[in-house]
Amino acid sequence: MFDRDIWQEIFHSIKNNKLRTFLTGFSVAWAIFILVMLLGSVNGMKNGFTGQFADDANNSIIIRTGSTSIAYAGFEADRRIQLRNDDVEYISKSFPKDVEYITPIMNKGASTRYKSETGSYTIRAVNPEHLFIDKTKITEGRYINDNDLYKSAKVAVIGKRIVEDLYKKDSALGSFLEVNGLPFKVVGIFEEDGRDDNAERTIFAPITTMQRIYGQTDEVNQISLTYNPNFDLTEALNFSERIENLLKRRHKVAPDDQAAVRVFNYAQFFSDISNFTSGMGMMSIIVGALILLAGVVGIGNIMVFIIKERTKEIGVRKALGAKPWQIIKLVLLESVFTTVLAGFLGMLFASLILAAIGPNIDTPAFSNPSVSISTVLTATIILVVSGVLAGLIPSIKAANVKPIVALSDK
Amino acid sequence: MIEIKDLHKSYKMGSNSLHVLKGINFTVEDGELVAIMGSSGSGKSTLLNILGMLDGADSGEYTLDGVPIKNLSETKAAEYRNKFLGFVFQSFNLINYKSALENVALPLYYQKVPRKERQEKAMQYLDRVGLKPWANHLPSELSGGQKQRVAIARAMAAEPKVLLADEPTGALDSTTSYEVMDLIQKINDDGNTILVVTHEEDIAHMCKRIVHLKDGIIVEDKKIEQVRAGQYV
Numbered sequence: 112m113f114d115r116d117i118w119q120e121i122f123h124s125i126k127n128n129k130l131r132t133f134l135t136g137f138s139v140a141w142a143i144f145i146l147v148m149l150l151g152s153v154n155g156m157k158n159g160f161t162g163q164f165a166d167d168a169n170n171s172i173i174i175r176t177g178s179t180s181i182a183y184a185g186f187e188a189d190r191r192i193q194l195r196n197d198d199v200e201y202i203s204k205s206f207p208k209d210v211e212y213i214t215p216i217m218n219k220g221a222s223t224r225y226k227s228e229t230g231s232y233t234i235r236a237v238n239p240e241h242l243f244i245d246k247t248k249i250t251e252g253r254y255i256n257d258n259d260l261y262k263s264a265k266v267a268v269i270g271k272r273i274v275e276d277l278y279k280k281d282s283a284l285g286s287f288l289e290v291n292g293l294p295f296k297v298v299g300i301f302e303e304d305g306r307d308d309n310a311e312r313t314i315f316a317p318i319t320t321m322q323r324i325y326g327q328t329d330e331v332n333q334i335s336l337t338y339n340p341n342f343d344l345t346e347a348l349n350f351s352e353r354i355e356n357l358l359k360r361r362h363k364v365a366p367d368d369q370a371a372v373r374v375f376n377y378a379q380f381f382s383d384i385s386n387f388t389s390g391m392g393m394m395s396i397i398v399g400a401l402i403l404l405a406g407v408v409g410i411g412n413i414m415v416f417i418i419k420e421r422t423k424e425i426g427v428r429k430a431l432g433a434k435p436w437q438i439i440k441l442v443l444l445e446s447v448f449t450t451v452l453a454g455f456l457g458m459l460f461a462s463l464i465l466a467a468i469g470p471n472i473d474t475p476a477f478s479n480p481s482v483s484i485s486t487v488l489t490a491t492i493i494l495v496v497s498g499v500l501a502g503l504i505p506s507i508k509a510a511n512v513k514p515i516v517a518l519s520d521k
Numbered sequence: 522m523i524e525i526k527d528l529h530k531s532y533k534m535g536s537n538s539l540h541v542l543k544g545i546n547f548t549v550e551d552g553e554l555v556a557i558m559g560s561s562g563s564g565k566s567t568l569l570n571i572l573g574m575l576d577g578a579d580s581g582e583y584t585l586d587g588v589p590i591k592n593l594s595e596t597k598a599a600e601y602r603n604k605f606l607g608f609v610f611q612s613f614n615l616i617n618y619k620s621a622l623e624n625v626a627l628p629l630y631y632q633k634v635p636r637k638e639r640q641e642k643a644m645q646y647l648d649r650v651g652l653k654p655w656a657n658h659l660p661s662e663l664s665g666g667q668k669q670r671v672a673i674a675r676a677m678a679a680e681p682k683v684l685l686a687d688e689p690t691g692a693l694d695s696t697t698s699y700e701v702m703d704l705i706q707k708i709n710d711d712g713n714t715i716l717v718v719t720h721e722e723d724i725a726h727m728c729k730r731i732v733h734l735k736d737g738i739i740v741e742d743k744k745i746e747q748v749r750a751g752q753y754v
């Protein structure tokens with residue numbers, strides 16, 4: 112294997128038969144190129160999907176309500192179910208060990224003005240725990256605190272984009288922002304990790320303040336919570352089911368009513384995405400393997416052709432004393448060498464393309480396509496094996512060439 | 522050196538069988554230069570191929586330098602060919618992408634001679650056939666006579682016990698043919714055993730013995746007065 116002479120023979124043979132080496136190599140290089148690009152693209156999709164939700168805690172649950180779709184417990188269908196403050200308390204009391212953070216949420220449109228600059232945003236009323244559920248990053252000042260909540264203070268934590276929109280030279284922190292005609296004191300500025308720009312066009316305010324402004328209500332639009340981060344997928348899904356059942360019982364909703372109480376678990380979503388992308392991964396491996404197989408068959412064909420072309424040479428070598436295994440080695444090593452070299456070139460080329468364009472691609476559905484070391488290693492092993500397979504049958508055939516047949520001048 | 526007894530060989534062609542060698546008996550001593558003559562299709566090449574272990578006989582005995590040649594595995598046959606035999610063919614059979622020197626060195630490679638020694642030895646044999654200046658040329662850059670001389674150098678480089686030449690001059694004009702025969706005679710003068718298959722009278726008479734083959738048997742086997750090729754060159 113590491114005999115210098117045989118490699119010299121192989122290089123010689125390759126050098127003097129450039130076209131056939133190119134043809135052999137091209138099919139493999141192409142197959143590997145496609146395989147790596149496919150796997151890279153699947154990674155890109157995965158990165159795209161997961162990156163979109165990077166700003167939210169993965170262990171979060173969102174609860175919303177609607178109208179009943181089924182008559183139940185003496186009520187007719189189409190009854191509106193309203194979440195209220197006491198639902199929040201009820202949930203945290205029912206699952207004291209399982210709930211990590213919980214907040215009511217109320218969303219309103221916000222016509223906003225600072226001096227002469229105006230804009231329309233969303234005002235989101237929350238309690239202080241929302242900070243941890245939304246993974247909000249405070250860059251200046253502070254978030255809503257318990258004191259604000261207690262005093263129903265008109266304070267606001269605003270997104271970076273709003274600062275950019277409305278504040279020219281002035282410092283936003285400590286200023287008064289007019290929201291729907293009422294002045295709110297800006298106590299904090301935040302940033303979001305996710306790619307959703309609109310997230311930074313949000314104004315956070317204490318839930319108590321908003322409920323007071325909007326008619327002394329205790330209604331909320333939504334409840335967000337995070338659960339014990341140690342839950343696995345089954346436990347997480349089981350937990351959302353428990354919450355759903357609890358709320359349905361509390362609001363007298365039929366157990367099979369899908370519309371009235373809706374519990375959305377991110378774990379479910381992430382599991383769906385990862386199922387989807389791993390399914391895509393499997394698909395691309397299968398497609399890649401088929402392409403590779405076609406490449407291997409192609410090499411096999413070319414090798415058979417090469418042996419035909421080299422029959423005379425092989426006959427001469429045998430007449431000069433080449434043993435069958437020496438012929439096998441010669442043909443096989445050439446095939447493996449060509450396959451591996453070509454494969455590496457294909458892999459290198461694909462990796463370079465991914466490395467060059469990957470980081471520049473950043474869309475919600477597709478981001479930073481790339482391949483891992485393990486993918487590359489797997490591909491390498493596949494290459495060597497396919498090189499051996501492609502060369503094996505033709506080389507055994509070559510070794511069995513009868514010298515007299517090969518040397519006959521006919 | 523060579524001893525064959527009652528050698529038979531037939532080729533199967535579908536349902537027919539062509540009986541080519543029908544009981545050949547002959548012996549070749551060390552240092553002989555034997556011409557095997559006969560018309561085309563008389564079985565000369567078949568005999569030479571069996572002697573060269575490139576093909577097997579159907580029946581009969583064959584002993585080469587005291588070693589019985591029978592039921593050889595491919596590997597063993599390759600080993601014996603490499604150790605005992607040198608081949609020269611009508612169509613030269615040089616490897617076209619290797620230089621003259623590399624062609625000559627090839628049997629030494631299969632003898633596992635270290636590369637440096639291999640190169641030196643190959644060069645030495647090329648020099649003996651007068652082609653040292655052509656060492657790095659490809660076969661395509663050589664004339665027919667030169668190619669055959671490279672082939673002879675290659676056959677001799679392995680220092681075989683017997684040199685087998687199948688119509689070595691068959692593809693050459695007469696002047697070149699005599700040059701090649703001159704070379705073969707000189708190699709024989711050094712004590713090497715050589716068998717030359719030919720159907721040309723003049724070439725046969727440059728050997729020391731003529732074995733005449735007809736219809737698969739030896740019809741004549743005589744020692745002759747050797748005509749030196751050197752006088753025509």
Ligand SMILES: Nc1ncnc2c1ncn2[C@@H]1O[C@H](COP(=O)(O)OP(=O)(O)O)[C@@H](O)[C@H]1O
Nearest residue numbers: 532539541559560561562563564565566567568
């Ligand atoms: N491999 C083969 N298969 C079938 N017939 C063959 C084969 N080799 C030679 N023959 C036949 O055997 C006969 C002798 O051939 P050969 O030994 O090549 O004759 P020569 O060399 O004297 O011209 C010829 O009729 C030829 O057609």
Ligand SMILES: [Mg+2]
Nearest residue numbers: 565566567687
């Ligand atoms: Mg013949």
